[in-house]
Amino acid sequence: MTEHVFATPPVAVADLGVTGMGVMGSRLARNFARHGYTVAIHNVTPDMTADVINEHGEEGQFVPADDMADFVASLKTPRVVLVMVVAGEITDQVIERVAQYLEPGDIIIDGGNALYTDTIRREKELAERGLLFVGAGVSGGAEGALNGPSIMPGASDEAYERVGPLLTAIAARAEDGEPCTTHISTDGSGHYVKMVHNGIEYADMQLIAEAYALMRGALDMTPAEMAKVFAAWNETELESYLIEITSEVLAKVDEETGKPLVDVIVDQAGQKGTGRWTVQDALDLGVPITGIAEATFARALSSSVPQREAGADLQALAEAWDVTDRDAFIEDVRRALYASKVVAYSQGFDQIAAAALEYDWNIDLGAVAKIWRAGCIIRARFLDEIAAAYDADHVIPAATSDGDAGAGDEPDKDGAGTANEASTDSEHAAGEHSGTHTPDAETADAEGSSGGETDVPLLLAAPHFRATVEECIPALRRIVAQAALHGVAVPAFGASLAYYDGVRVNRLPAALIQGLRDYFGSHTYARIDKDGIFHTRWAEDGAEEKVG
Ligand SMILES: NC(=O)C1=CN([C@@H]2O[C@H](COP(=O)(O)OP(=O)(O)OC[C@H]3O[C@@H](n4cnc5c(N)ncnc54)[C@H](OP(=O)(O)O)[C@@H]3O)[C@@H](O)[C@H]2O)C=CC1
Numbered sequence: 303m304t305e306h307v308f309a310t311p312p313v314a315v316a317d318l319g320v321t322g323m324g325v326m327g328s329r330l331a332r333n334f335a336r337h338g339y340t341v342a343i344h345n346v347t348p349d350m351t352a353d354v355i356n357e358h359g360e361e362g363q364f365v366p367a368d369d370m371a372d373f374v375a376s377l378k379t380p381r382v383v384l385v386m387v388v389a390g391e392i393t394d395q396v397i398e399r400v401a402q403y404l405e406p407g408d409i410i411i412d413g414g415n416a417l418y419t420d421t422i423r424r425e426k427e428l429a430e431r432g433l434l435f436v437g438a439g440v441s442g443g444a445e446g447a448l449n450g451p452s453i454m455p456g457a458s459d460e461a462y463e464r465v466g467p468l469l470t471a472i473a474a475r476a477e478d479g480e481p482c483t484t485h486i487s488t489d490g491s492g493h494y495v496k497m498v499h500n501g502i503e504y505a506d507m508q509l510i511a512e513a514y515a516l517m518r519g520a521l522d523m524t525p526a527e528m529a530k531v532f533a534a535w536n537e538t539e540l541e542s543y544l545i546e547i548t549s550e551v552l553a554k555v556d557e558e559t560g561k562p563l564v565d566v567i568v569d570q571a572g573q574k575g576t577g578r579w580t581v582q583d584a585l586d587l588g589v590p591i592t593g594i595a596e597a598t599f600a601r602a603l604s605s606s607v608p609q610r611e612a613g614a615d616l617q618a619l620a621e622a623w624d625v626t627d628r629d630a631f632i633e634d635v636r637r638a639l640y641a642s643k644v645v646a647y648s649q650g651f652d653q654i655a656a657a658a659l660e661y662d663w664n665i666d667l668g669a670v671a672k673i674w675r676a677g678c679i680i681r682a683r684f685l686d687e688i689a690a691a692y693d694a695d696h697v698i699p700a701a702t703s704d705g706d707a708g709a710g711d712e713p714d715k716d717g718a719g720t721a722n723e724a725s726t727d728s729e730h731a732a733g734e735h736s737g738t739h740t741p742d743a744e745t746a747d748a749e750g751s752s753g754g755e756t757d758v759p760l761l762l763a764a765p766h767f768r769a770t771v772e773e774c775i776p777a778l779r780r781i782v783a784q785a786a787l788h789g790v791a792v793p794a795f796g797a798s799l800a801y802y803d804g805v806r807v808n809r810l811p812a813a814l815i816q817g818l819r820d821y822f823g824s825h826t827y828a829r830i831d832k833d834g835i836f837h838t839r840w841a842e843d844g845a846e847e848k849v850g
């Protein structure tokens with residue numbers, strides 16, 4: 303048991319309080335203290351508070367408290383409390399324990415990975431008690447929390463005016479000196495953006511893992527050899543935190559066995575929820591975030607032990623690898639990784655754009671790209687280019703694009719545009735959900751319908767990314783084809799390529815799906831050559847009628 307050195311009785315001297323002295327909370331508290339703030343600290347298990355004082359007390363001014371009442375009493379008014387605990391019910395419990403001692407005008411910040419709908423609910427509930435609430439996504443892991451995370455606060459203007467300077471003080475700085483935090487928008491917007499950040503993080507890591515699997519399978523490379531490849535890749539346009547630490551993870555040797563550590567780690571990827579929520583919400587919005595979805599399912603597959611055991615002796619019928627030019631193969635993997643990473647980020651930004659429309663958030667996507675340039679897990683060199691694309695308005699609205707996003711030899715796309723516009727108009731008239739990409743005359747009236755939306759961007763078609771990705775697409779095609787022939791699962795690479803080809807072509811086979819839906823369910827369809835909504839009496843006289 304640690305000896306506690308807590309002040310009694312408490313005096314209101316602290317600039318802010320942090321409750322939750324786990325990995326993130328303790329380091330964020332130290333980060334505030336290092337920036338000159340007097341920080342009240344508290345944890346449900348007081349020993350953890352004492353540990354911070356005993357091990358890091360000299361870093362700044364801390365006011366430790368065993369007890370929630372003392373913790374709150376040690377805060378200057380109006381009070382600011384950062385809650386950094388396990389997301390979900392525990393966050394509700396801790397917020398309630400704090401709130402009971404607060405007064406109107408005080409602020410609670412939830413820095414955990416909360417589900418954005420919980421944040422919206424919590425803000426409303428606390429507002430009824432006169433308390434302000436900020437849902438702030440925080441990224442950067444332990445190191446970022448201590449030395450500068452990326453922070454994504456969703457808040458009212460009133461709350462942001464108060465907490466903005468505090469968050470800005472401890473946030474990471476990009477190379478140009480800009481702080482990696484910005485006022486995202488209102489209520490759940492900050493946690494939404496953090497959720498999508500994590501979805502991209504899932505895709506990024508899955509793609510890296512697929513690149514590793516390919517080099518291992520095709521070239522029989524050792525983890526140490528691959529560590530060098532990833533280190534070299536980190537000097538290219540792939541430069542990013544995740545590529546950098548992949549090199550370190552692959553280079554690590556297990557002290558006990560002398561084997562590469564990666565070879566003794568159980569091959570089942572965990573997940574706490576943010577990737578799954580990202581995919582669930584994308585499905586509701588109708589935004590195809592296929593790379594993120596495949597990455598999330600790949601984690602699920604890795605952890606589906608009974609299924610993997612049952613499938614363990616299924617026939618592969620795959621060709622044996624025989625790569626003659628190792629360097630060319632590695633370069634193909636690198637290019638495939640770059641193109642697929644851009645697709646994943648592009649899909650994530652598309653989702654944020656769609657969510658902003660749906661949930662009435664005014665989100666500056668360029669600013670989001672900028673605050674992800676340092677501090678966070680998905681920081682990457684090309685975020686500068688993403689920010690520049692949004693700032694220069696080079697991001698093409700998908701539904702209003704003139705169809706010039708890819709191969710020029712496809713049939714004219716105008717018809718698809720007509721179909722989108724038809725359903726968009728009727729959906730807006732019906733005040734319905736404004737998702738993307740699913741023209742459907744009938745769903746104009748249906749629950750949760752989604753139709754073509756004019757403001758959803760296509761980052762992939764912005765000039766910089768169009769040029770760099772197009773250059774890498776042949777390599778991505780070769781890699782996906784080779785992986786299929788040789789029995790290596792590359793779901794995220796495959797999904798990225800399919801997405802690229804899906805948005806690229808001027809005409810999709812969805813027309814046939816519409817015909818089939820109309821056949822069996824009278825779901826109707828739009829035509830490329832005239833306005834209106836149509837139904838064919840397939841099983842009767844075969845005649846077409848205009849129904850809308
Ligand atoms: N780790 C990371 O890289 C990141 C984590 N996050 C998010 O930050 C939040 C905190 O994560 P992290 O610091 O890693 O987690 P830890 O597991 O290290 O800490 C969890 C904290 O929650 C407290 N807690 C647990 N149960 C209760 C309870 N019933 N009542 C009160 N407090 C409780 C713990 O106290 P005790 O130990 O005494 O039980 C501890 O202080 C989570 O929402 C997480 O998703 C966000 C970004 C990055």
Ligand SMILES: O=C(CO)[C@H](O)[C@H](O)COP(=O)(O)O
Pocket residue numbers: 415440441442443500503572573574575576577679
């Ligand atoms: O938010 C984070 C990083 O940005 C956390 O590390 C989070 O736990 C990662 O998600 P998961 O545990 O599902 O992999």
